[in-house]
Amino acid sequence: MKKYLLFDNDGVLVETEQWYYEANKKSLNEIDVELPFDVYMEIMARGGTAWEVAKKHGHTQKTVDEQRRRRDIYYREFISSEHIEIDGVVDVLEELSKEYSFGIVTTSRRVDFDLIHSQREIVKYMDFTLCVEEYPRAKPHADPYLAGMKKFNALKDECLVIEDSQRGLSSAVNAGIDCAVVENTFTASHDFSSATYKIKTLRELPTLLKSLKR
Template identity: 20%
Template structure:
């Protein structure tokens, strides 16, 4: 029996994308895409999600790509502008689930930027608990982060359903015994919740 619902935040509840800023920095989209693939890349940003400071991360990048020093600085200075807002419909689903289940968040996020999220979006305060990768030193899909959540809040994986937009994170949760949904959009999420007969969506 499902007793708790675990949400990823970025890509499920909140729309975060560096392109919202860098499309104003680069005149051509292919230049922007190259920069985001090779300089301020997803893998580079994940190291901040894992606990590395932005100061250290940007210092290393600037040594490697001195020609992009100003563009690298933008990633930190204009980070709040990369966070567009709530993903349409998903926060409403969260609020409905809260009526019937405990709800938690398990997110890959920097400990330096997550406070900006908490201060900006009221729904964050409604979680029964949150585990932030940057505070723990592990990132999904490392099973250690999932286990931290389970131990911290005395949860059983077999009594939880996990929702994430990253398929690798979903697969990792299933290996640990979670029920899981690969998030694509809020309409599809409602349908998946109906299929597994989650209260509020039956």
């Protein structure tokens, strides 16, 4: 029986993935490097970084480090000014909090995560939040979700991961934990064939969980 829900953050609880792409693209454009969406999607799916493209164009690590710093600035500007709410998230968390315990497991940096949630109510429903600095290897490795499971002192069968990307799904699969993938137009090209469940929006999660009790 499921008792613990491990949520991805970006694309599941807040709509930030588009703005992370835009920040990367803007930063790379400053050094005359294009970042086509399909290329970015392939990199994202396997857990790479946009800076691979810069290095393929012959840019040095020093240049990459500077543009990464600028990317981070652009991203923080985007998430501070753009609409990143996902309709129904707080309602679903409120409903499910009566029966389940929650954690967030994200590849976001803590500084960005805290900025995203500083004026939102999402994290008040969470028992913990894990950012990329707080486990050994990022998604698609198993480490993030194994760390989340350990936080709950839970068994794998007691947990359900909620994801929206191939990289995140791979992390759950590698950890041996069931995963429900939420449909997201941004990651529509990803391979979700190994997902345990698929739902169109987070609002369908309570219905899914009820069906698992039967």
